[in-house]
Amino acid sequence: MDHLDALEAQSVYILREARARFDRMGMLWSLGKDSNVMVWLARKAFFGHVPFPLLFCDTGKKFPEMYAFQKRYAAEWGVELVVEDCPPIEEIDPTLPPASRSAARKTEALKRLVARRGLDAAIAGIRRDEEGTRGKERVFSPRGADAEWNFRDQPPEFWDQYKTEFPPGTHIRVHPILEWTEIDIWRYIRREGIPVVSLYFARNGKRYRSLGDRDITFPVDSDAASVDEIVAELERTRIAERSGRAMDHESEDAFERLRSAGYM
Amino acid sequence: MTETETARPLVLVVAGHVDHGKSTLIGRLLHDSGALAEGRIEAVRAMCARRGMPLEYAFLLDALRAERDQGVTIDTARVRFRTARRAYTIVDAPGHREFVRNMVSGAAQAAAAVLVVDAVEGMREQSRRHGYLLRLLGIGQVAVAVNKMDLAGYDRARFEAVAADARAYLRGIGIEAAAVVPVSARAGEGLLGPSGAMPWHGGPSLADALDAFAPPAPPTDLPLRLPVQDVYKFDERRIVAGRIESGRLAVGDTLVFSPTDRTARVASIESWNAPAPVLSAGAGQCVGIVLDEPVFVERGHLAAPPDAPPSEASAFGARLFWLGRAPLRAGRRYTMKLATAACPVEVRSIESVIDTDDLSRAPGDEIPRNGVGEVVLRARATVALDDFAANPRTGRFVLVDGYDTVAGGIVSMAGHLDRRAGPARVSRNIARVEHRVDRAARARANGHAGAILWLTGLSGAGKSTLAIELERRLFARGYQAYVLDGDNLRFGLSSDLGFAPADRAENIRRVGEVARLFAEAGFVVAAAFVSPYRADRDRARAIAPEAFHEVYVKADLAVCESRDPKGLYARARRGEIPDFTGVSAPYEEPADPELALDTGALSVAEAVDRLVRYVAAHFGEPGAGGRQGAPPPVPRRP
Numbered sequence: 001m002d003h004l005d006a007l008e009a010q011s012v013y014i015l016r017e018a019r020a021r022f023d024r025m026g027m028l029w030s031l032g033k034d035s036n037v038m039v040w041l042a043r044k045a046f047f048g049h050v051p052f053p054l055l056f057c058d059t060g061k062k063f064p065e066m067y068a069f070q071k072r073y074a075a076e077w078g079v080e081l082v083v084e085d086c087p088p089i090e091e092i093d094p095t096l097p098p099a100s101r102s103a104a105r106k107t108e109a110l111k112r113l114v115a116r117r118g119l120d121a122a123i124a125g126i127r128r129d130e131e132g133t134r135g136k137e138r139v140f141s142p143r144g145a146d147a148e149w150n151f152r153d154q155p156p157e158f159w160d161q162y163k164t165e166f167p168p169g170t171h172i173r174v175h176p177i178l179e180w181t182e183i184d185i186w187r188y189i190r191r192e193g194i195p196v197v198s199l200y201f202a203r204n205g206k207r208y209r210s211l212g213d214r215d216i217t218f219p220v221d222s223d224a225a226s227v228d229e230i231v232a233e234l235e236r237t238r239i240a241e242r243s244g245r246a247m248d249h250e251s252e253d254a255f256e257r258l259r260s261a262g263y264m
Numbered sequence: 265m266t267e268t269e270t271a272r273p274l275v276l277v278v279a280g281h282v283d284h285g286k287s288t289l290i291g292r293l294l295h296d297s298g299a300l301a302e303g304r305i306e307a308v309r310a311m312c313a314r315r316g317m318p319l320e321y322a323f324l325l326d327a328l329r330a331e332r333d334q335g336v337t338i339d340t341a342r343v344r345f346r347t348a349r350r351a352y353t354i355v356d357a358p359g360h361r362e363f364v365r366n367m368v369s370g371a372a373q374a375a376a377a378v379l380v381v382d383a384v385e386g387m388r389e390q391s392r393r394h395g396y397l398l399r400l401l402g403i404g405q406v407a408v409a410v411n412k413m414d415l416a417g418y419d420r421a422r423f424e425a426v427a428a429d430a431r432a433y434l435r436g437i438g439i440e441a442a443a444v445v446p447v448s449a450r451a452g453e454g455l456l457g458p459s460g461a462m463p464w465h466g467g468p469s470l471a472d473a474l475d476a477f478a479p480p481a482p483p484t485d486l487p488l489r490l491p492v493q494d495v496y497k498f499d500e501r502r503i504v505a506g507r508i509e510s511g512r513l514a515v516g517d518t519l520v521f522s523p524t525d526r527t528a529r530v531a532s533i534e535s536w537n538a539p540a541p542v543l544s545a546g547a548g549q550c551v552g553i554v555l556d557e558p559v560f561v562e563r564g565h566l567a568a569p570p571d572a573p574p575s576e577a578s579a580f581g582a583r584l585f586w587l588g589r590a591p592l593r594a595g596r597r598y599t600m601k602l603a604t605a606a607c608p609v610e611v612r613s614i615e616s617v618i619d620t621d622d623l624s625r626a627p628g629d630e631i632p633r634n635g636v637g638e639v640v641l642r643a644r645a646t647v648a649l650d651d652f653a654a655n656p657r658t659g660r661f662v663l664v665d666g667y668d669t670v671a672g673g674i675v676s677m678a679g680h681l682d683r684r685a686g687p688a689r690v691s692r693n694i695a696r697v698e699h700r701v702d703r704a705a706r707a708r709a710n711g712h713a714g715a716i717l718w719l720t721g722l723s724g725a726g727k728s729t730l731a732i733e734l735e736r737r738l739f740a741r742g743y744q745a746y747v748l749d750g751d752n753l754r755f756g757l758s759s760d761l762g763f764a765p766a767d768r769a770e771n772i773r774r775v776g777e778v779a780r781l782f783a784e785a786g787f788v789v790a791a792a793f794v795s796p797y798r799a800d801r802d803r804a805r806a807i808a809p810e811a812f813h814e815v816y817v818k819a820d821l822a823v824c825e826s827r828d829p830k831g832l833y834a835r836a837r838r839g840e841i842p843d844f845t846g847v848s849a850p851y852e853e854p855a856d857p858e859l860a861l862d863t864g865a866l867s868v869a870e871a872v873d874r875l876v877r878y879v880a881a882h883f884g885e886p887g888a889g890g891r892q893g894a895p896p897p898v899p900r901r902p
Contacts, residue, residue: 001272001482001546001548001549002271002272003271003272003273005549006272006548009507009548009549009550012550013493013507013550016493016494016505016550017493019494020493020494020563020604043536043537044536044537045550046496046498047496047498047499047501047503047534047535047536047552048498048499048536048537049498128342129342129343129344131327132325132327132328132341133327133328135327135341135342135343136327136328136339136340136341138369151328151338151339152328152330152338154339154366154369155365155668155669156365156366156368156369156587156669156672157369157669158368158369158371158372158373158401158662158672159372159660159662159672161601161661161662161669163667163668163669165664165666165667165668166667167667179342181344192537238298238300238301238302239301239302240301240302240303240304243301243303252311252314252329253329256327256328256329
């Protein structure tokens with residue numbers, strides 16, 4: 001088995017564990033490259049099927065290309081899509097820095113989805129190498145009654161024995177691609193032929209490395225106009241993936257605050 | 265594809281006592297090897313400036329604000345770095361004793377470890393505990409980094425003393441240190457190349473030591489172990505899903521599923537978006553298989569080759585590390601998760617509590633938080649597992665208490681009964697003596713064949729009552745009949761045995777042999793034994809397969825308990841009888857008995873009538889067809 005085979009096998013194992021243990025579950029489909037890989041891995045795990053709904057927290061501020069992509073592939077892949085509109089920014093903690101506050105709208109929508117659908121588990125496509133606090137996550141990560149992440153007291157997790165027992169009113173975040181890196185994702189997209197939103201490919205010397213809301217996401221300088229060129233670029237670059245995501249950089253612990261309050 | 269694309273990074277854990285410089289060492293490795301993203305070191309410099317402190321490399325990993333504010337790593341972090349030779353994923357394990365559970369979570373994924381030891385402080389409590397835990401987690405490749413050599417004046421004698429101490433401890437737990445390297449993480453000495461400050465060190469740099477570690481090999485050479493994760497019904501296919509933990513699997517292979525002992529062949533290996541049909545798979549791969557027979561299979565079952573199945577036991581030894589807040593005590597019940605199986609277990613005894621500081625073993629009543637000890641566990645049902653030494657993947661488990669994982673353990677079958685193991689050893693210098701009077705001659709003389717009616721069921725189900733009455737009725741009709749009763753034999757032949765699974769198995773083996781002798785002598789033997797384990801009964805059948813007839817004397821536990829002829833249930837409920845079948849030990853119902861008698865519905869007379877008719881139909885009847893007319897034994901199973 002090569003590295004991608006091993007990563008794929010681990011993700012498939014995690015998804016099947018989640019499916020075996022949780023009755024009510026949904027997968028967050030943000031339409032970005034990572035969540036597309038994650039949906040693809042679910043189809044690998046379940047032999048072409050996605051046996052749970054895909055959840056989309058709509059900020060109303062995604063790029064038009066992303067909405068078009070969603071419409072096309074939800075139909076093509078035959079998945080059940082559940083859309084939750086995010087609450088207006090006025091309802092979000094005003095002490096957060098502006099971009100974080102904007103991003104936190106998604107947390108609120110997710111909380112509502114979890115409550116309304118009585119979810120035991122939400123599958124999220126975060127990766128350790130994206131950002132420091134995500135690096136410290138568990139594969140099966142318990143969330144409190146208000147979806148909060150208690151990073152000071154995470155459960156032990158070893159030998160692939162995941163936390164599947166939790167008190168009523170709380171839920172588990174399942175992270176099947178936690179161990180993947182950005183370049184792993186692109187190499188897998190290339191190997192499997194997984195479709196991605198066109199914004200990742202360079203136009204006029206710019207491309208998006210990470211996709212979020214229009215107003216808080218910025219492109220990076222790049223000439224990589226194909227998957228091959230993106231892989232080649234990533235083999236060379238020393239620029240951080242999320243450098244174009246404003247909410248990561250507003251203050252020393254802005255992202256940590258977002259995540260401990262339940263952000264993905 | 266390039267080599268870097270296909271190679272799997274070696275996962276390396278950096279462990280050791282709090283404040284011995286683990287995070288600093290990793291941060292420095294990242295920085296010096298050019299693994300950091302642009303702007304990272306500047307961001308850390310700014311964080312340090314805000315706190316009025318010099319550049320702290322540990323902040324590269326300590327992503328939580330609380331970690332930076334307190335200067336202590338709370339949870340494990342993972343980072344990538346590469347040497348000229350290969351890529352690494354480095355796991356930073358917290359050294360504070362409060363966070364041992366996080367250390368274990370990080371370390372368990374590693375193929376190799378670096379134990380960081382402060383040159384000034386030397387080996388400390390967590391240095392040793394971490395070393396011991398690495399061993400329990402199955403990590404045998406360890407290099408030692410003697411850090412902070414700058415604070416020890418780069419003194420060679422100090423290094424040698426700490427190195428000798430570390431080597432000796434690791435040797436005591438069965439680990440030969442791959443290398444011991446003097447370094448100063450803060451000063452960047454001895455990490456990626458030879459140290460200018462320590463020219464006396466002729467050994468490798470830390471990077472050289474890492475590059476010498478062997479990459480992990482998936483255990484494809486061990487017998488197949490495929491724990492069933494789930495069974496799907498997609499598109500008319502019934503797909504058994506799981507990950508191959510060891511060995512290999514190919515279309516056409518016969519599998520035996522534990523603990524049901526059902527067998528089936530692999531008809532196909534299913535896949536989606538694969539470049540070609542999958543005909544075989546090996547350790548580490550997740551598969552979905554379709555079987556040629558619709559045998560009952562569910563999550564928790566374990567598929568294996570029929571000639572190399574796992575052990576089956578309901579009691580076994582384990583060495584475990586305890587992470588629970590309250591100490592582990594004998595008598596407590598937990599849920600054990602082993603591969604995909606989950607079942608209730610009880611801690612029957614604590615055999616020893618291990619002091620990880622001096623490796624001494626002492627008897628004890630409890631294993632404290634973060635402690636290590638040896639215990640005996642008893643499961644409610646038969647569990648398929650392997651001795652850790654035989655197969656680590658199916659020889660390790662976790663214990664769950666309520667919502668929480670509280671322990672990890674490795675299985676030792678030494679001194680415990682493996683129901684799959686064969687009967688007792690057979691001496692070599694013996695030969696069978698042929699009888700001049702054979703079985704057929706005896707059957708002609710008696711008018712019936714010799715046979716064994718094996719009455720199994722719960723205590724109080726009526727086995728002895730039926731056996732004694734059957735003996736009386738058969739004798740009155742001219743049969744050679746005899747009762748072998750559980751209690752009676754335990755006064756003599758089995759007076760040295762108790763009721764633990766191993767003892768029960770030996771008792772049943774002896775009874776099986778005695779019953780065979782009686783049957784060969786021409787008797788109809790009524791053997792009345794609780795014999796709760798299917799594997800034991802199957803072994804008794806194997807001793808005399810042509811004569812053995814299993815009779816399930818069936819009654820609900822509530823019925824048996826209300827009868828309680830010997831007052832045993834009452835005592836068992838008071839906790840006075842350990843291992844009491846139905847109360848504190850399992851009863852495995854016969855899957856396919858030759859005869860079943862429901863004594864909750866039948867009177868004694870009715871049940872005995874059925875037994876007498878069964879005997880006449882299968883073994884013959886004295887006088888019925890004259891002395892010559894007895895039919896031969898009719899084994900139902902060839």
